[in-house]
Amino acid sequence: MVLLAGLLVLTGCGSAGTAPAPAAGGAVDHAAGRTEVPADAQRVVALDENAGLLLYELGKQPVEALGTFSSVGVKEILTQAGTPVEPADFAAPPVERVAALNPDLIVGSATPGAIEAYPRLSQVAPTVLAGYSDPWSKQLAVAGAAVNKADVAQQRTATLQTKIDDTRRELQERGIAGQSVSVLGSISGFPFALPSESSAGELITGLGLTRPKAQAPGAPMTEGGIAVSPERLSEHDADHILVLTGSMWSDKEITGLPTAGQLRGPKATVDGEQWTNTNPFAVDWMLRDMRAVLLNDGTVGTGADVVARWRQYSGAS
Incomplete structure (x- = not known):
């Protein structure tokens, strides 16, 4: 594991970089x-x-x-x-x-x-x-x-970046830009938040959204995640709360905490494997989840959707 x-x-970052x-x-x-x-x-x-x-x-x-x-x-x-x-x-x-x-x-x-x-x-x-x-x-x-395959890489990059830019504009038009998004998870009893420096964090920021202060850039990290104290769970409350789930991520270790009531924002479970990954497919996956949660466009993906989503993303038959 x-x-x-x-x-x-x-x-790391989920936005465009120098090629x-x-x-x-x-x-x-x-x-x-x-x-x-x-x-x-x-x-x-x-x-x-x-x-x-x-x-x-x-x-x-x-x-x-x-x-x-x-x-x-x-x-x-x-x-x-x-x-x-x-x-x-x-x-x-x-x-x-x-x-x-x-x-x-x-x-x-x-x-x-x-x-x-x-x-x-x-x-x-x-x-x-x-x-x-x-x-x-x-x-x-x-x-x-x-x-x-540099030409293919450039084409694929342009396609995904356009999706991100279009979603950012739609969030602005709908008055959602600026709302806060918290991303929480737990592995083997260790509750954590995804940092702003993660690929997920960069995508959230790139869409014109914000993070709770406890998940802001520069927040102290332990083993790559921001340690979450159950007694101070309210520091991770937000307009939208995403909780990682999957083979090694337990959403119940977050939502089942005695202090879970401190999280007042609406919650959605998202696939931990994709939300902690950094490749373009994972970024597209996170973008689709964000559209489902924020714009009511489609549904949040689960582990069972991975092959179907890959085919849609890659254009494979």
């Missing part, structure tokens, strides 16, 4: 350095599910993805699309297994384990690591440059 630190410390120069058999600047990549890699290995999903979005099927993040939903997407997902240690990528796949390119997220293993991975094949805490658009751009 991925620890809270693994899920949240790496979370690297596209490469066609040239050099790619990425989170671990600069790498010369092949012009048309045929055997690409994804070091984690996030990287695998980025590759699929770009139209490049990896021969295998490692289950570094223990992501149930993304694993289902990848396996149904024909890419096996093998268990892997978050702290230490299995370099020998990767080498046995005979890749001509390795693409992954810049987790601490991947950064540490980067020199050995680079001896196996050219390796590109996208910053997991980078804006979603930059992650997509780095992966696009690595597999000579």
Whole structure:
């Protein structure tokens, strides 16, 4: 199981960022350095599910993805699309297994384990690591440059950014802009809030919405989340309260607290796996949930919707 630190410390911005120069058999600047990549890699290995999903979005099927993040939903997407997902240690990528796949390119997220293993991975094949805490658009751009799909990355980025901009305008027109949104979760009895610096937090801010003071930028974090004291739960009250649920997230550990009455805003449960992720699909997922909660447009997604939502998002049949 991925620890809270693994899920949240790496979370980052959800807005557009500076993209690297596209490469066609040239050099790619990425989170671990600069790498010369092949012009048309045929055997690409994804070091984690996030990287695998980025590759699929770009139209490049990896021969295998490692289950570094223990992501149930993304694993289902990848396996149904024909890419096996093998268990892997978050702290230490299995370099020998990767080498046995005979890749001509390795693409992954810049987790601490991947950064540490980067020199050995680079001896196996050219390796590109996208910053997991980078804006979603930059992650997509780095992966696009690595597999000579920079044009696809730019198109996908423009499409998602337009959705975000359109929703922001609609919230303004409906008089909802400026309202506050609180995002709370609990794993194994540890209640926390998603920080403003997370991908979810950046999206909320980017839509012209606000956060409770206790979740404002710069709020102190523990293992990547803002620790929530049940006795001071009122500090996390908001106009809209989103509570994470799913395989390792317990919404009942928030709503069942004796002090839960301090949260007076309307509550909705949202999928913890997607709301703690940083890839473009997760940002689109969060945007759809926000539209459902704030604009009564559609429904909030659950883990059972992951494949259907991916097909809608990616345009896959």
